[in-house]
Amino acid sequence: MQALYAQLLVGLINGSFYALLSLGLAVIFGMLNIINFAHGALYMMGAFCAYFLLSIGGIGYWWALLLAPIIVGIFGMVLERTMLQWIAGLDHLYGLLLTFGLALIIQGVFQNFFGSSGLPYAIPEQLRGGMNLGFMFLPVYRGWVVIFSLVVCLATWFLIERTRLGAYLRAATENPTLVRAFGINVPRMITLTYGLGVGLAALAGVLSAPINQVRPLMGENIIIVVFAVVVIGGMGSIMGSIITGFALGVVEGLTKYFYPEASNTVVFVLMVLVLLVKPTGLTGRAA
Amino acid sequence: MADEFILETHGLTKEFAGFFAVRDVSLKIRRGTIHALIGPNGAGKTTCFNLLTKFLRPSAGTILYKGQDITAVAAADVARLGLVRSFQISAVFPHLTALENVRVALQRQHGSSFDFWRSKSVLNRFNARALELLNDVGLSEFANTAAVEMPYGRKRALEIATTLALDPEMMLLDEPMAGMGHEDIDKIAALIKRISAKYTILMVEHNLSVVANLSDTITVLTRGQVLTEGPYSELSKDERVKEAYLGAGHA
Amino acid sequence: MPEVMTANKPAAAAATSTILDVKNLESWYGESHILHGMNFNVNAGEVVTLLGRNGAGKTTTLKSIMGIIGKRTGSVAFNGQQLIRMTSDKIARLGIALCPEERGIFASLDVRENLLLPPVVRPGGLTLDQIFELFPNLKERLKSQGTKLSGGEQQMLAIARILRTGASFLMLDEPTEGLAPVIIQQIGHTIARLKKEGFTILLVEQNFRFASTVADRYYVVEHGKVIDGFANADLSANMDKLHTYLGV
Amino acid sequence: GDKTVKIGALSDQSGLYADLGGPGSTLATQMAIEDSGLTAKGWKIDVISGDHQNKPDIGTSIARQWFDVDKVDIIVDVPNSGVALAVNNVVKEKNGVYINSGAATSDLTNAQCSPNTVHWTYDTYMLAHTTGQALVKAGGSTWFFLTADYAFGAALERDTTAVVTANGGKVIGGVKHPLNTSDFSSFLLQAQSSGAKVIGLANAGGDTTNTIKQAAEFGINKGGQKLAALLLFLTDVKSIGLDIAQGLNFTETFYWDMNDQTRAFSDRFAKRMKNGAPPTMVQAGVYAGVMHYFKALDALGENPHDGVKVVDKMKSIPTEDALFGKGEIQPNGRTIHTAYLFEVKKPSESKGPWDLYKLVGSVPGDQAFTPLDKSACALLKK
Amino acid sequence: MTSITDATLPITPRAVRDEMIVFVIMAALLAIVPWTGLYPFFVMQALCFALLACAFNLLIGYGGLLSFGHAMFLGTAGYCSAHALKVWGLPPELGILVGIAGSFVLSVITGYISIRRQGIYFAMITLALSQLLYFIYLQAPFTHGEDGIQGIPQGRMFGILDLSKPTVLYYVVLVGFLAGFLLIFRTINSPFGEVLKSIRENEQRAISLGYKTDQYKLLAFILSGTLAGFAGALKVFVAQNASLTDVEVPMSGLIVLMTLVGGLGTVFGPVVGAFVIVGMQQYLAGFGQWVTVIQGTIFVACVLTFRRGVVGEIAHLFKRSL
């Protein structure tokens, strides 16, 4: 029983990454109608950015948490301005193809310069060590990850669902021309939103740098899992993607305990089941 | 009495999270007539249509079509039974020619639509019938034009031709004249009049002159409920209808 | 009928000055050339109606003024300012608002959010209460998803939301389409009221009968050009011509 | 025959194994050519390199094209067991020479052995055997396995279990994790609560490094449990960093800082590497293998362009070189040489960026590798 | 939503005739390959990928469904054939049939699941399904995990054609490719193809005409998956192995790339694209590490500037359907 609690908690930690990443995907999808295939690569860039900040600039974790998302976010905005903008209004699938290509390029370039094996990144001084919770040894850093990402997720949700800016975003998703004709600078808003989504990915990258290897391919597989999360949760709702993200982390954690061999397939199997029962996803509106 | 009334509803109701868009509507549509559904905006006309064609599931009530209960039948099957709708926004296959548009409908009826190993030249046997249908709606000269290149009113006509190709018994038209110029309105009105000889028609329309000229019976809906029913001559004098729909200044 | 707040210009003084001046306006959708040199103007405080058959280019004209069309040349001067190279968000901030033909209600926003969406660009718009007095249907459905409204309700919402912004130059593209006669009358009253308060309105209408109740002047559009224009006073004299133009 | 040789260095140039093989293996081949002195004797030797991208089908199609079109005589390196086995078939079909250094699978000299193949450097049997034996002897009597759930992981676990029990130890549990997992915390919690003295990592690459990193986070070392990585390379240790990897035990057959000869070679090598890294054991194996190949050619006096003949010659000469010392190539194609057990240094003990290991034990080649009587190779039944 | 394929090209009897002429030229060119000194294994590989890309194109170009997991059919058929040939010792023709059967079953199942959603979701679902299958194959014993099935006997087809002879093998692969290609060509121009096109144009309308559009999409999916499997079965004879590479996500990406480069929704585009990409992989192998970057760049360049693909641009230039 105790072991079970431990696994639940561990699952929640992974869920934080799924939630942050699927949230970023949902934000970008909402605004640009693009499935950002480069999300995994940008997540990886976030981690690398933290690494560079430390190894070149001597800038530590806490600043990296702020700076890396901004830097990668700006990089994302440049991508948006120079490329994604040109395919606005075309079939959504072009966005998928374009970002897939971008992911290949980004990952390829990083692989060329940094090889495939990982680079080290240490846990910050203040978050080292762990607490004995009785039923498990919880590293402080992991606890921090859960709490911090929960806060970020909720803040993003609030921004988009409860503020005026969010209403602009949602409206511009549907009919950018008209929103612009109301006097809102839509292209700039789109760019910023892409930056926000990318920044969330980079933030997840920074959070994961101390516990996973900082490697060029670190985002390759996780992004496919996150796609499945998104299919399960449906991208219609921000809250939906947050909740499914955390929930699936927990489900995966439990699988690791009861039947570890299936732990990397369980999310996909779940996706199949959800599709059979409720094709629009758990929270999704009909497409 | 299934013979006299082709479509009947009993206590048809649709509720959207506490809001009754359609409430307890019982309709009887007489075979071979043009029946109009009018009412102020938001009265529930389109919702009614959606219920009849199974695009929405009723919260309560039953629908009888040719005496058969179709309340639980799927959308595509309703079409197969001969109850076919047109859309408020024109629905054609834009990059198919007018002829092909009609042929797609004919093809469904006559099978062979799963045959991936046969040449599509087998479809040529439908050409004569398709041309005949296009001719009926005055589109013969557009036969080889892609639908996307046709003027608005003509698309509307094409849509009707496609619907007729299904050999329906009853057609549901939702605001067939919306957004049309006067010319086209007259053309389509004449077309509807002509085809009503063979088919039963239920339509929603705000253009009063069209409603007045075409329809045999009119049902007035307000707030999801039937207000009254009768021929135009009667209704136009009804105070309640004037207040709810026609407006004070109506002559 | 609600009280409309003071608009930007006193109605009487404005009647003579040209607020919008369109010269040689040409527009394209991709490869297809739609407007072939439109020339017309609108004076402050007027209601001007563009008439024409389907596909004549009326909607395109409005879109060109608003700056939401691929390519356009010529001159569009608004209060002396040249709009032809401006982006639509800047144009909107000058106090021009468009109610589009296809309504453009947002599905992911509820009715209230739809209504509050367009930012207020200058003082003088209607308050929410005034709007609900005009369109009581909307008040009942405030929590509903935008596109779940009936066709007519959506039309009302589309008009209502630009009245809030304070824009004094309104472009309405077939505002009566799909509306019940009662509501059309109401819209007619609204337009009359707005005009009295100093709003300038450029209207596109198929419903000629309705247009005649509100317009000061008409332009007839055919094949992307203005081929005729006359004042409401001369309407009866021009009726025959109009019949041939429009096929009424 | 004539005196021309064409060598194909087939490796993973950009993926997971690029750092331990890759361009470094091509360089090792190049250095072997220079050091052999054959050019001075009138030989003409060329090297081409290729990237198999860790995909068996790309590997075989490159190999096939090399033999058919480019007239390559010998293929070297080929890390990644899947690709290695696939290329093994092609080399046999085309009667070339195959000196594998990078692949772990002991199948190359067992069920799938070939008269054209020499397997240098290491294999799963040797790794499991050396590490398992040494740790049990050092008091690691109870084991828990974290095993990558595929053939390679299972083989490592099976071989290690055999050694552990043979030496009086006991395996008290284990968990199979999927390949390429990024989060090991669940599995580590299970390992932790098992109370085993040694946690054996029967996995490879990113999986191993991630496990080690996260084990440190969960305080596994501090709790007194010892991690044993069954397959770990210099580059992995470098990427994990000493403060986390310290104390880790594992087996390799070559380390740059063993003696003057290895240091001298490594110096020359590192100067020519883009990132200044010393050779890994795989790269060292490529060098040594190619050197031995040249010895055989020299002895034959010409290149017969007949793979079996050359490999037979190679087997007939004992191996001896600066990097691996003395050894031999067994009839099944297995090269045997001494295996070493290393421990990762504490950060305080390290004197340079690549000063990472300290030697804690060694096993002679004939005890470290599969005994011939246990080899399933068909060549032995002749 | 604008369509992903160039629907503005004429669909006339002349178009079909044009396409037939090009087909004959293509077949003739391919038939003389063994005498040109071109490396036959390269061409065979390209032919397998060409068939694969054509099968993929049937789904995207004519059904409007972009599958990002088509590698699963390639790989599944490959494993099935390889197992049948190596373990069961079946003759080549039966080995191919087993492969086709495997991919057929898979396409029925995955099709049933994935056509429940459209557009981007469909792409993501197929991607996830192929990843699921990848993990299954990674763990299943009969695939030999990372090692793959190696050294598959080529055998004698129908007891007479010795497939270990490159020339014989080449013609067998060529005939297989041409047969598959013709079947796809026929499907596009069949009564079924017409319905598929109308569903792509306006699905709601097709439903209201009484078409159960899911069934048509499912059939298109099954045809596409099964033909992709046929390509996978042929590839087993060329590569003599079956490995995880063929079920991995990058392979699915490669299929998309080939079709995109050649021209989505064009008849010959996938063939051209397959030759371009396979050729690039072969001859740019020297760039080693940069190949993925180059592929990514091609993706980006195609989407930004060259959406119609090679064949699509040519067709557009001459206003012909190709």
Ligand SMILES: Nc1ncnc2c1ncn2[C@@H]1O[C@H](COP(=O)(O)OP(=O)(O)OP(=O)(O)O)[C@@H](O)[C@H]1O
């Ligand atoms: N899916 C839905 N969810 C919630 N409310 C809905 C939904 N569909 C329709 N409604 C509401 O039901 C009422 C009836 O709508 P309906 O579209 O049937 O009206 P209508 O009679 O067709 O009006 P119009 O003439 O303006 O088209 C409206 O108030 C509308 O807001």
Ligand SMILES: Nc1ncnc2c1ncn2[C@@H]1O[C@H](COP(=O)(O)OP(=O)(O)OP(=O)(O)O)[C@@H](O)[C@H]1O
């Ligand atoms: N997005 C577009 N792309 C290409 N052509 C278009 C587009 N929109 C409209 N057109 C064409 O431009 C011409 C003018 O259209 P416009 O919508 O301005 O006409 P309109 O006068 O408003 O007609 P209606 O009364 O039908 O609304 C028409 O021939 C139409 O087919």
Ligand SMILES: [Mg+2]
């Ligand atoms: Mg309606």
Ligand SMILES: [Mg+2]
């Ligand atoms: Mg218009």
